[in-house]
Amino acid sequence: MLEQLFNGLMLALDPLSVLAVALGVIVGILIGAIPGLTTTMGMAIFVPFTFFLPPLVGLPFLMGLYKGGIYGGSIPAILINAPGTGAAIATVFDGYELAKQGRAGSALKVALFSSCAGDTLSDIFTILLAQSVVSFALLVGKPELFSILICSLAIIATMTGGSVAKGLLAASFGLMLSTVGTDIGGRWRFAFGNTHLAGGFSLITLLIGLFAFATIIERILQSKTANDKHREIMKISKEDKLLWSEFRKCIPHILRSTGIGTFIGLVPAVGQPVAAFLGYSCAKRFSKEPEKFGKGSLEGVAGPEACNNAVNGPTLLPLMAFGIPGDMVTAVLLGALIVQGLRPGPGLFRDYGEIMYGVLMSMMVANVFMFIFGYIFAGMFAKIARINSKYLIPAVFALAVVGSYAVNNSVFDIAIMVFFGFVGFLLNRFDIPLAPLVITFLLGHNIENSMIQSLILFKGDPLGFFYRPFCLALLLFSVLIIFVPGIISWYKNFKALKTEPS
């Protein structure tokens, strides 16, 4: 392992790889800083660019974009009271209040230091833990893999924040989409005689459609209905200085939030927004001045920023070891890995250990660049946050089209992208979550294959899953996680009805 680690570090420090990371971080911060553009959309659009680059140029670029995007969302959160990404939701509470008090610069610095610290510490944990997770993954057989996939789907469908039923609806829609192409016997399924559909829908085309083109449709409609509100942007004052005595109080929160975020990153579907809220709540709970939270507390910026960035590294572990993406961003990364010929799973580190450690090490390089660019160019990024995304939407369109085309060199894929853009727009408007749809679509083939191979192993007895304690525990947990919240909610409603005076 040490040899692979060292070789990976050397690969990550290759000049081309370092340049790719730096570029990725800049692009990511820019995308995160502009409200209306999301990190997922940015990654979906730029993934096709990486197809034609070596793995240790393309993947570090995406890592840089990922990291930069998560941090970049804090810039408009502090300056405009509008989080650039979902991860920065909790940063708004105190960040904007600080900006109103003329302390935007200090808030941005605390956000930057907390993000870098949380990210770096969790990346170290990820790199050290990678081999153990992979060793565990190598012990996993097909029935266990099937159970893990079902459990992950259950978690993803139920914990995306909205209704459990809508999460299941989205997940099953993803399963339906994954059946397009060929079945396990190699026969066409739902191809309607069209050779373009015989290979199924391309993940990248689906992502670009659901995120980029759906955003384009939404923005066009907003421009027509004048819902495009102009927001006031706070300035960074030159007199504002961050004192060491102030930052010292944030350090315990950074360390605590890093621990929380690292744990959350290991669980699929929970993601940065939940981590941000948890980081904020914990910071408030353990602060010596909790009454300042919500009124402009630097600790209220440090907690959520450290927590949401600490999720970034560990979330790659289930992805690399089992091929299970924990959120939409890692779903995009999964697509990028597959296109580079690096199929995630237990064999990934065994067969491509140096490359994978190189990718993990490039995360650390990304943190360095995030710190440098965030510190030096904070003022410039703040100006970028003023850009109305309607000026960028036409450029996003041009990139989305070429990105969809580049996947298979097929114009048909652009049509698929347009269609899924329309579908994504409708799903967003009716609050049907996209994360379960995308992740289930990705995992659909794996689920089908592992299920059928397990049944072959059990000689056709589906009860074989229940004779294995690990499978039984995961499958039971999946059932509980789906039904228990609904039962509790119905019981509460029933009690409320009973106690309501007639």
Added chain:
Amino acid sequence: MKDQLRHKIKLNRSSAFVCLIIGLIYFILIYFQASPREVPGARGFGKLTGRFFPQLGGGLFLLSSAFLLLKSFLNEKFIKNIDDPDMLKSMLDRNETVIGVSKPEFSASVLIMVLGLIYVSVIPFLGYLVATIIAVFVLTRVMGNRNWFYLFILSFIVPCIIYYVFISLLYVPLPRGFLDF
């Protein structure tokens, strides 16, 4: 607050109904588009064919849609009998992001999709560059940009840069039209 909630519940109901129709169509299509041949060596509850997994996915989709539909009726009945503002507010907060689509918005989005498909169909004739310059120009004007400088930069320069990057730097062939670029 009750009116707002009723509106949100109606939106959920209509989306559930549409999903139910889609699920039924998908289920019917399984018998025409999926092979009934058994997967060799695989048995479960009877034979496992190429239809089993779509039936699983489609069945789950139908069940979820049916449940959402039922839930919308039950929620409507529930809010009739509840006056507690905290309870109503928590229900409203849970459904806050259900915006729905008005008829003009739906028509506009369908039109955008159709125009997008028209753009896709002309790419093989005009080529990526020319077709995209026209499309981006139209899109920029539709988004409300009247500044000729921005129009020029966005419509002409951006597609050219993208074209150059993909053709000359990444060596990805993009569709060429009758003008051969």
